[in-house]
Amino acid sequence: MSIKQNLEEVEKRIQAACDRAGRDRSEVTLIAVSKTKPVSDIRQAMECGITVFGENKVQEIRDKTEEIKEPLNWHMIGHLQTNKVKYLPGKVCMIHSVDKLSLAEEIEKQAAKHDLVMDVLCEVNMAAEDSKFGLTPAEAPDFVRTIAKFPHVRVRGLMTIAPYTDDPESNRQYFKGLREILESLKSENIEGTQLDTLSMGMTGDYEVAIEEGATFVRVGTGIFGERDYGQTK
Numbered sequence: 001m002s003i004k005q006n007l008e009e010v011e012k013r014i015q016a017a018c019d020r021a022g023r024d025r026s027e028v029t030l031i032a033v034s035k036t037k038p039v040s041d042i043r044q045a046m047e048c049g050i051t052v053f054g055e056n057k058v059q060e061i062r063d064k065t066e067e068i069k070e071p072l073n074w075h076m077i078g079h080l081q082t083n084k085v086k087y088l089p090g091k092v093c094m095i096h097s098v099d100k101l102s103l104a105e106e107i108e109k110q111a112a113k114h115d116l117v118m119d120v121l122c123e124v125n126m127a128a129e130d131s132k133f134g135l136t137p138a139e140a141p142d143f144v145r146t147i148a149k150f151p152h153v154r155v156r157g158l159m160t161i162a163p164y165t166d167d168p169e170s171n172r173q174y175f176k177g178l179r180e181i182l183e184s185l186k187s188e189n190i191e192g193t194q195l196d197t198l199s200m201g202m203t204g205d206y207e208v209a210i211e212e213g214a215t216f217v218r219v220g221t222g223i224f225g226e227r228d229y230g231q232t233k
Protein backbone atom coordinates (compact mmCIF):
# COMPACT_ATOMS: atom_id res chain seq x y z
CA MET A 1 0.00 0.00 0.00
CA SER A 2 1.23 3.48 -0.82
CA ILE A 3 1.38 6.34 1.69
CA LYS A 4 -1.52 7.90 -0.20
CA GLN A 5 -3.64 4.75 0.15
CA ASN A 6 -2.70 4.40 3.80
CA LEU A 7 -3.73 7.99 4.45
CA GLU A 8 -7.06 7.41 2.74
CA GLU A 9 -7.67 4.40 4.96
CA VAL A 10 -6.65 6.25 8.15
CA GLU A 11 -8.86 9.19 7.18
CA LYS A 12 -11.82 6.87 6.62
CA ARG A 13 -11.32 5.30 10.04
CA ILE A 14 -10.94 8.65 11.79
CA GLN A 15 -14.18 9.81 10.20
CA ALA A 16 -15.96 6.60 11.21
CA ALA A 17 -14.75 6.90 14.81
CA CYS A 18 -15.91 10.54 14.90
CA ASP A 19 -19.30 9.45 13.57
CA ARG A 20 -19.62 6.74 16.22
CA ALA A 21 -18.75 9.22 18.96
CA GLY A 22 -20.96 12.01 17.59
CA ARG A 23 -17.92 14.23 17.16
CA ASP A 24 -17.10 16.59 14.34
CA ARG A 25 -14.11 15.56 12.24
CA SER A 26 -12.58 18.99 12.79
CA GLU A 27 -12.11 18.21 16.49
CA VAL A 28 -9.43 15.61 15.71
CA THR A 29 -6.03 16.40 14.21
CA LEU A 30 -3.98 13.63 12.65
CA ILE A 31 -0.29 13.86 13.47
CA ALA A 32 1.71 11.89 10.91
CA VAL A 33 4.54 10.33 12.91
CA SER A 34 7.48 10.35 10.51
CA LYS A 35 10.27 9.27 12.89
CA THR A 36 12.96 7.16 11.19
CA LYS A 37 11.30 7.83 7.82
CA PRO A 38 13.03 9.70 4.99
CA VAL A 39 12.10 13.17 3.81
CA SER A 40 10.79 11.62 0.58
CA ASP A 41 8.06 9.89 2.63
CA ILE A 42 7.20 13.17 4.33
CA ARG A 43 6.92 14.80 0.92
CA GLN A 44 4.50 12.12 -0.23
CA ALA A 45 2.31 12.81 2.80
CA MET A 46 2.56 16.55 2.13
CA GLU A 47 1.28 15.94 -1.39
CA CYS A 48 -1.79 14.36 0.20
CA GLY A 49 -2.36 17.51 2.22
CA ILE A 50 -0.71 16.52 5.51
CA THR A 51 0.92 19.46 7.31
CA VAL A 52 1.25 18.13 10.87
CA PHE A 53 4.17 15.81 11.63
CA GLY A 54 5.47 14.15 14.78
CA GLU A 55 9.04 13.21 15.61
CA ASN A 56 10.62 11.78 18.74
CA LYS A 57 14.24 12.83 18.37
CA VAL A 58 15.55 16.38 18.48
CA GLN A 59 18.34 15.69 15.99
CA GLU A 60 15.87 14.29 13.47
CA ILE A 61 13.66 17.36 13.83
CA ARG A 62 16.68 19.57 13.23
CA ASP A 63 17.74 17.62 10.15
CA LYS A 64 14.27 17.43 8.65
CA THR A 65 13.36 21.07 9.27
CA GLU A 66 16.68 22.00 7.70
CA GLU A 67 15.83 20.06 4.57
CA ILE A 68 12.12 20.84 4.27
CA LYS A 69 11.58 24.56 3.96
CA GLU A 70 7.81 24.52 3.55
CA PRO A 71 5.95 25.66 6.66
CA LEU A 72 4.82 22.55 8.51
CA ASN A 73 3.64 21.98 12.05
CA TRP A 74 6.17 19.81 13.84
CA HIS A 75 5.36 18.16 17.15
CA MET A 76 7.96 16.79 19.54
CA ILE A 77 6.31 13.63 20.85
CA GLY A 78 9.25 11.70 22.28
CA HIS A 79 11.11 11.67 25.56
CA LEU A 80 13.10 14.88 25.80
CA GLN A 81 16.41 15.47 27.54
CA THR A 82 16.86 18.82 29.21
CA ASN A 83 20.08 19.60 27.33
CA LYS A 84 18.28 19.30 23.95
CA VAL A 85 15.43 21.69 24.71
CA LYS A 86 17.39 24.66 23.37
CA TYR A 87 17.02 23.42 19.80
CA LEU A 88 13.24 23.34 19.83
CA PRO A 89 11.81 26.87 20.23
CA GLY A 90 10.81 28.16 16.84
CA LYS A 91 11.04 24.67 15.32
CA VAL A 92 8.18 22.80 16.95
CA CYS A 93 4.71 24.06 17.72
CA MET A 94 4.17 21.73 20.67
CA ILE A 95 6.08 19.47 23.05
CA HIS A 96 3.96 16.47 24.08
CA SER A 97 6.28 14.86 26.59
CA VAL A 98 6.73 17.13 29.60
CA ASP A 99 6.96 14.98 32.69
CA LYS A 100 9.55 16.56 34.98
CA LEU A 101 9.84 19.91 36.66
CA SER A 102 13.46 20.33 35.54
CA LEU A 103 12.35 19.82 31.93
CA ALA A 104 9.52 22.36 32.26
CA GLU A 105 11.96 24.84 33.81
CA GLU A 106 14.34 24.46 30.90
CA ILE A 107 11.51 24.93 28.39
CA GLU A 108 10.55 28.09 30.27
CA LYS A 109 14.12 29.35 30.07
CA GLN A 110 14.63 28.59 26.39
CA ALA A 111 11.21 29.89 25.34
CA ALA A 112 11.88 33.11 27.23
CA LYS A 113 15.18 33.46 25.41
CA HIS A 114 13.30 33.22 22.11
CA ASP A 115 10.61 35.56 23.39
CA LEU A 116 7.85 33.04 22.72
CA VAL A 117 5.36 30.94 24.62
CA MET A 118 5.78 27.18 24.11
CA ASP A 119 2.67 25.02 24.01
CA VAL A 120 3.17 21.82 25.98
CA LEU A 121 1.34 18.70 27.04
CA CYS A 122 2.06 16.80 30.21
CA GLU A 123 2.74 13.12 29.65
CA VAL A 124 0.90 10.71 31.90
CA ASN A 125 1.80 7.04 32.22
CA MET A 126 -1.77 5.84 32.61
CA ALA A 127 -1.00 2.13 32.75
CA ALA A 128 1.92 2.57 35.17
CA GLU A 129 4.27 0.72 32.83
CA ASP A 130 7.85 0.61 34.07
CA SER A 131 9.16 0.97 30.54
CA LYS A 132 7.45 4.30 29.96
CA PHE A 133 8.11 7.87 30.98
CA GLY A 134 5.43 10.12 32.33
CA LEU A 135 3.75 11.33 35.47
CA THR A 136 1.47 9.07 37.43
CA PRO A 137 -2.22 10.00 37.17
CA ALA A 138 -2.03 11.10 40.81
CA GLU A 139 0.90 13.45 40.19
CA ALA A 140 -0.47 15.04 37.03
CA PRO A 141 -2.86 17.65 38.47
CA ASP A 142 -0.30 19.24 40.80
CA PHE A 143 2.30 19.20 38.08
CA VAL A 144 -0.05 21.06 35.73
CA ARG A 145 -0.91 23.61 38.43
CA THR A 146 2.80 24.20 39.07
CA ILE A 147 3.99 24.72 35.52
CA ALA A 148 0.89 26.79 34.68
CA LYS A 149 2.69 29.58 36.52
CA PHE A 150 5.57 29.64 34.02
CA PRO A 151 5.03 32.67 31.78
CA HIS A 152 6.63 31.15 28.66
CA VAL A 153 5.00 27.73 28.96
CA ARG A 154 1.34 27.24 28.07
CA VAL A 155 -0.13 23.93 29.19
CA ARG A 156 -2.54 22.82 26.50
CA GLY A 157 -3.46 19.43 27.91
CA LEU A 158 -2.31 15.87 28.44
CA MET A 159 -0.66 13.11 26.46
CA THR A 160 -0.41 9.38 27.03
CA ILE A 161 1.18 6.41 25.33
CA ALA A 162 -1.01 3.42 26.01
CA PRO A 163 0.39 -0.11 26.22
CA TYR A 164 1.19 -1.90 23.01
CA THR A 165 -1.61 -4.39 22.48
CA ASP A 166 -3.50 -6.40 19.90
CA ASP A 167 -6.75 -5.49 21.62
CA PRO A 168 -7.39 -1.74 21.41
CA GLU A 169 -10.44 -2.07 23.65
CA SER A 170 -8.13 -2.87 26.54
CA ASN A 171 -6.71 0.67 26.26
CA ARG A 172 -10.09 2.39 26.42
CA GLN A 173 -9.85 2.68 30.21
CA TYR A 174 -6.60 4.65 29.92
CA PHE A 175 -7.96 7.07 27.33
CA LYS A 176 -11.08 7.58 29.38
CA GLY A 177 -8.97 8.11 32.49
CA LEU A 178 -6.80 10.72 30.78
CA ARG A 179 -9.88 12.60 29.61
CA GLU A 180 -11.27 12.57 33.14
CA ILE A 181 -8.07 14.09 34.54
CA LEU A 182 -8.22 16.81 31.89
CA GLU A 183 -11.92 17.53 32.53
CA SER A 184 -11.26 17.84 36.24
CA LEU A 185 -8.35 20.26 35.65
CA LYS A 186 -10.43 22.27 33.21
CA SER A 187 -13.09 22.79 35.84
CA GLU A 188 -10.47 24.52 38.02
CA ASN A 189 -9.98 27.27 35.41
CA ILE A 190 -6.25 27.39 36.09
CA GLU A 191 -4.73 30.66 34.98
CA GLY A 192 -1.97 30.23 32.40
CA THR A 193 -3.46 27.10 30.88
CA GLN A 194 -5.57 26.46 27.80
CA LEU A 195 -6.69 22.91 28.38
CA ASP A 196 -8.14 21.90 25.03
CA THR A 197 -5.85 19.06 23.99
CA LEU A 198 -5.76 15.30 24.52
CA SER A 199 -2.95 13.60 22.60
CA MET A 200 -3.75 9.90 22.65
CA GLY A 201 -4.05 7.00 20.24
CA MET A 202 -1.49 5.46 17.88
CA THR A 203 -1.78 3.09 14.93
CA GLY A 204 -3.13 0.24 17.05
CA ASP A 205 -5.71 2.17 19.04
CA TYR A 206 -6.46 5.61 17.60
CA GLU A 207 -10.09 4.83 16.84
CA VAL A 208 -10.83 3.96 20.47
CA ALA A 209 -8.90 7.08 21.53
CA ILE A 210 -11.09 9.24 19.28
CA GLU A 211 -14.20 7.67 20.77
CA GLU A 212 -12.84 8.68 24.18
CA GLY A 213 -12.10 12.29 23.23
CA ALA A 214 -8.65 12.46 21.59
CA THR A 215 -7.96 15.76 19.83
CA PHE A 216 -4.57 14.62 18.49
CA VAL A 217 -3.93 11.10 17.28
CA ARG A 218 -0.32 10.16 16.54
CA VAL A 219 -0.16 7.66 13.69
CA GLY A 220 3.12 6.39 12.27
CA THR A 221 3.04 2.78 11.06
CA GLY A 222 -0.51 3.12 9.75
CA ILE A 223 0.66 5.84 7.35
CA PHE A 224 4.33 5.14 6.58
CA GLY A 225 4.56 1.39 7.20
CA GLU A 226 6.80 -0.48 9.61
CA ARG A 227 9.89 1.32 10.88
CA ASP A 228 13.39 -0.01 10.41
CA TYR A 229 15.35 0.94 13.51
CA GLY A 230 18.46 -0.69 12.16
CA GLN A 231 19.20 2.44 10.11
CA THR A 232 18.95 4.96 12.91
CA LYS A 233 21.28 6.11 15.64
Ligand SMILES: *Cc1c(COP(=O)(O)O)cnc(C)c1O
Binding pocket: 033, 035, 056, 077, 078, 161, 202, 203, 204, 218, 219, 220, 221, 222
Ligand atom coordinates in the same frame (compact mmCIF):
# COMPACT_ATOMS: atom_id res chain seq x y z
C1 LIG B 1 6.31 6.18 17.41
C2 LIG B 1 5.28 6.93 18.16
C3 LIG B 1 3.95 6.98 17.72
C4 LIG B 1 3.45 6.28 16.48
O1 LIG B 1 3.39 4.91 16.65
P1 LIG B 1 2.70 3.93 15.60
O2 LIG B 1 2.33 2.75 16.39
O3 LIG B 1 3.70 3.67 14.54
O4 LIG B 1 1.51 4.66 15.06
C5 LIG B 1 3.07 7.72 18.46
N1 LIG B 1 3.43 8.35 19.61
C6 LIG B 1 4.70 8.32 20.05
C7 LIG B 1 5.04 9.05 21.30
C8 LIG B 1 5.65 7.60 19.36
O5 LIG B 1 6.92 7.58 19.83
